[in-house]
Amino acid sequence: MTHNLHAYLFDEVDKAFERQVDFLVELTSHASVRGQEQSAQNLMADQLATRGYDIDRWQISLADIQHLPGFSPVLAPYKDALNVVGTHRSTTQQGRSLILNGHIDVVPAGPLDMWDSPPFEPHIAGGWLYGRGGGDMKAGLVSNLFALDALRACGYAPAADVFYQSVVEEECTGNGALACLARGYTADAALIPEPFSEHLVTAQLGVIWFQVHLKGLPTHVAYAGSGSNAIEAAFPLIEALHNMEHRWNVVQNRPDDYAHMDHALNLNVGKFAGGDWTSSVPAWSVFDVRMAIFPGQSIDSAKAEIEQVILTTARDNAFLRNSLPEIVYHGFHAEGYALSQDSSVNAAAAIASLESAHQTATGEPLVREAITATTDARFFGLYADIPALVYGPRAEAIHGFNERVELESMRKITKTTALFIADWCGVEKV
């Protein structure tokens, strides 16, 4: 790398930044919730093809991934789940290869009347872009793309293969990232610009999703007896699950990365539905739960305890005893992952390279953080020995209303990323 390449790179990021923001607005306007990612993926593929990358666009096949570690069960077939990868092939192959990963799927917007402006009509105010998915994580996808552009604008390309990945299903299974691995994409490091305030993520939790189905034999409410209501029968089960949540969070269960957090593992009842008619005692209910686990905690034993808690509580309940809850898994079977525990030379080198790039781009030291969510980093780190750096812009209200991402933060991340690519991969003349 030339002595002052960084200044040229930053200059190119600045010069293209208005276009970068425009593209973020366009990408965020695609409502790419699960099952509806196609138009956003088409846009990504077009952008990558225009820039001359080799395009690989494929439909995820369960047969390709369901036997692999890290697979999460799904209910529906994957007919509409399309991954996109754009590949830069280095001519010199002198550097270290890199995966630039991001997810195109966004979580549902929720009730529209709780947004100050429509979630899929993104707008900019006070230096922030507002819109569902703008932060989580389209700003990161855009940053990856424009970081590569900046290098190109300086007359360089990475001196190693770079795989630009736009994947589906990060928000419910991670099977999109898994499908990239199954298709053979590996590299010496991966960067995932998830929106964690320009911090480097040193550890992330695992996540399990499960659904609890309750059924019973009710009748006209005139004959309602206590305890025969399939909606209210769920309440003691949820209380028992919260008790389990508190047990899992006690000090002695916490790995080092989470020793300082009183309540890293959150149990969330994210959806609840039951009953058909106000004057009929409800015969059924279903609730959806997300529960976190620590890195190193076994998914199988976590599931066993979840099932035991639910069934033991149900056996104490007059209504549920005769019709035990059914537990259905669809969605996350995600293990935790700690980059901090990766003692490889590659990991140390990648972290050092990012640290230096961040310092140069922002003038600040790189802050490290253990997060209480999951990301696709686990696939690279746990199942392919690829150190995965999660480092992205500042965003707020991800999964909430008026989600927003700070544009100057995206600019900084783009600069850091451009510099990191140049340093990690090395450069060659275009």
Add this chain to the structure above:
Amino acid sequence: MTHNLHAYLFDEVDKAFERQVDFLVELTSHASVRGQEQSAQNLMADQLATRGYDIDRWQISLADIQHLPGFSPVLAPYKDALNVVGTHRSTTQQGRSLILNGHIDVVPAGPLDMWDSPPFEPHIAGGWLYGRGGGDMKAGLVSNLFALDALRACGYAPAADVFYQSVVEEECTGNGALACLARGYTADAALIPEPFSEHLVTAQLGVIWFQVHLKGLPTHVAYAGSGSNAIEAAFPLIEALHNMEHRWNVVQNRPDDYAHMDHALNLNVGKFAGGDWTSSVPAWSVFDVRMAIFPGQSIDSAKAEIEQVILTTARDNAFLRNSLPEIVYHGFHAEGYALSQDSSVNAAAAIASLESAHQTATGEPLVREAITATTDARFFGLYADIPALVYGPRAEAIHGFNERVELESMRKITKTTALFIADWCGVEKV
């Protein structure tokens, strides 16, 4: 009435009974849930027209009824709410007029996999007809129709006007029956063959429906704090409502008709919905409640207490305090009604006439019963000084799965009804 008319009437009921059952099967096969009553109403109108009754079929208009006592609020317009009345005009006008009332609407079937056979493909087994609405209350509608037929088959017609009513909305508002009153239909007595085991209903409860809407400002579950979940925020509200339910049921609050019942007033959480995504802290939930009140209990003061209970509990809750629940009323604003409290000459005469007919038809004395549900009887009794006799066949699992009605019980009710019409209205030659 000729001395042994009852024997001829019973004989005609028996002779037509196979056709009556066939018609019940046909009528029950129409899935006349709220909003989809049209085909069943068309069938009723055709049957009445074929028999020569004057047909009045009209769309309920909110403007005609919303100012009247007994009106219940609704959310949707009434574009598909059609009432049907078939009128017999007596040529002699020597007897007492009669309303034969029944509702065509049925409650939703609920999950189909909980039925042993499809709810709208009625079938007969072991002397029972199975199907949603067969008991509640299509057997009653059919009984009213074939009771009139039996009289006709004997060569007689009622010697007073008889209004055969097939109304909508009994199961959620009663506005169908109210619209009949508003249209000018009155009489000296009303008979409603709701399925209460051949008992005469002496009192019925009032019912209030309300919906509680909760909203909040959640975010990614990684940042979930305790108490910020719009689904779980509902649980303490429901608990507080059950405490209110227990207070309302205490001995000193019970009118005579319910003095012997420990828990006549049931609060039912009949529907619950909330959240959009398993890994998002839910921002909203809505639950639907049915609460009963005693005859004589004021709807306005009941609503005031419901609201006070909800808002007081919400103010104690960290999440709800900042975004108080919204309480929406749509559905029942139904007062209780006690035939037992009607000291009019008409009421006594109507009860005596039914009692005698029942004894003759069944060989048993008429049992009287206070019920824990509501019926459309309140409109006639409370707002039009028409004693309303609720008396219908034996049915089981109304509002539940595998709802069924006993066919021999329908036969008995039809015989009683034919005899009651002949006695109450008197007869004239056709």
